[in-house]
Amino acid sequence: MKRITVAVLLLMSFTTRYGGQQTPSRPTVLEHVTVINAGSAPMSDMTILITGSRIVAVDRADATTIPTGAQIIDGRGKFVIPGLMDMHHHLLNGSFPPRPGGIQANLGRLLAVGVTTVFDPSIGRQDFARLKAAAAPDSSAYARFFGTGPMFTVKGDTFADADSPMPETPAQAEAAVNDLKALGVDAIKIQRDDLSWAIKGSGTLMPLEVLAAVVKQAHTQGLKVYAHAPLLKLAKEALSVGVDGLMHGIVDEPVDAEFLGLMKKNGAVYVPTLALFEDVADVAAFARRQAVNWDRAKLQPPAIYAPFADAAGARQIESFLNNSAFTKERLKVARANVKRVFDAGVPVVLGTDTGFFGVFLGVATQIELELLVEAGLTPAEALRAATINAARMIGKERDLGTIEAGKFADLVILDADPLADIRNVVRIYKVIKGGVQYEPVDPATPR
Structure with a gap:
């Protein structure tokens, strides 16, 4: 598997109430997650790299170099679907x-x-x-x-x-x-x-x-x-x-x-x-x-x-x-x-x-x-x-709808597998839109 090194990754960390605009701060990495793109088989033990508002790469966890200073989200047991x-x-x-x-x-x-x-x-x-x-x-x-x-x-x-x-x-x-x-x-x-x-x-x-x-x-x-x-x-x-x-x-x-x-x-x-x-x-x-x-x-x-x-x-x-x-x-x-x-x-x-x-x-x-x-x-x-x-x-399939490199980082991180039970879409751990993290209960509250 090709090794991916990303020199600069930016995550827009949540700093104000919903309705404002967020400011890029530091890299973010979702580690050891199961990636679910509807229409493809789930991919387990994956890492998702985000810079700014977009996904930089999606690759095997053991093939990814974590950039210095990145915010790490441990995704063991987590399932990630597109927004x-x-x-x-x-x-x-x-x-x-x-x-x-x-x-x-x-x-x-x-x-x-x-x-x-x-x-x-x-x-x-x-x-x-x-x-x-x-x-x-x-x-x-x-x-x-x-x-x-x-x-x-x-x-x-x-x-x-x-x-x-x-x-x-x-x-x-x-x-x-x-x-x-x-x-x-x-x-x-x-x-x-x-x-x-x-x-x-x-x-x-x-x-x-x-x-x-x-x-x-x-x-x-x-x-x-x-x-x-x-x-x-x-x-x-x-x-x-x-x-x-x-x-x-x-x-x-x-x-x-x-x-x-x-x-x-x-x-x-x-x-x-x-x-x-x-x-x-x-x-x-x-x-x-x-x-x-x-x-x-x-x-x-x-x-x-x-x-x-x-x-x-x-x-x-x-x-x-x-x-x-x-x-x-x-x-x-x-x-x-x-x-x-x-x-x-x-x-x-x-x-x-x-x-x-x-x-x-x-x-x-x-x-x-x-x-x-x-x-x-x-x-x-x-x-x-x-x-x-x-x-x-809406003609936006190049930017939205799947978890792929180059697309917007619009993601929902779940605590349970929605393919096993669709009702698990309510088991939200985090929501990411445009690289910014939001709380599952109140989007005004940063995690």
Whole structure:
């Protein structure tokens, strides 16, 4: 094995509260760890060398020369995975009613649970620009941030607001895409859903020719387009005009050969958001499931999730989600569709719809991994959805998604093997993002 000597290694040691930028200090070495890159066999007794924000080398422990002055992390019995990436994350805490504000702080809090990158597929222009600026430096104490800006929809949509592009003609669609391109968005999101799976009644849909114009102009501008389309017929319509992925799984019917063919033709990704469907189906039960991890992480006060477990609070929420019985009856369909899509060779990417009420900050990402395994994926396949597949979705696979020399040092060090039990992703010893170490309980506290 080739011997590696690194003359200068820099670790950004944690010196201020989350939200600031950290200052490089001294080398860091993770010794005798088991490295887990989903899709490859685990590598035991390895050493990871970090300088600045990037990994310098990954090699056998007995083939590595430790640089003078390095900070040594003894990783015996530890397992290292790439930082988790949640590709449907709105940065709210999931409260009911929604509590505005705090999204920049929440972007920092995510590091406590090993989430080092998020993609927000519907966020206002000002918030998008603010979070992009805050998270841009590698040394920032925030998860890496990508997003679409506001979602394309139609007048009358339950979730539309004054910032939402609502084009009525192809020309208006093209202009709206150009506007978001100028903002610097990473992709475009469109709504193709009548919301009947959660709310009684039928919503208005964007004319298909307008949707097609959004997709065409986005592709001209070098932007991918992702669709909110959890109903099979409407998802096929979105795919027929070239969208690049679905931001929710299909909940109403089993996916068929036509659907799978369209997904593969488009090279589209499938973001199941099983957490969202579990939440809509039984908000109180899903709140209780998340509460165990929530209490451990201490990201928000228990008062945030308490109303969901309370009978009166749950009834209030269910009065809004007044067709939740539809989703509850079809949870098995949503779960089975994940495996069908995966077995067909379509990339499955982890996303939760965190921020929707009842889908809680940070912990929902951990639970989504469990739900993917319960749907039939192996722990390694679930981790792949949360790492390299996610990185490819946003075009960042050269920098993120695996533990390799040259990539960002975004790592989660675990006390137990996630391949033996995916629930071990909560057994966090340390989180490293961009070479900076963070505590697993409160990212404001240095170890």
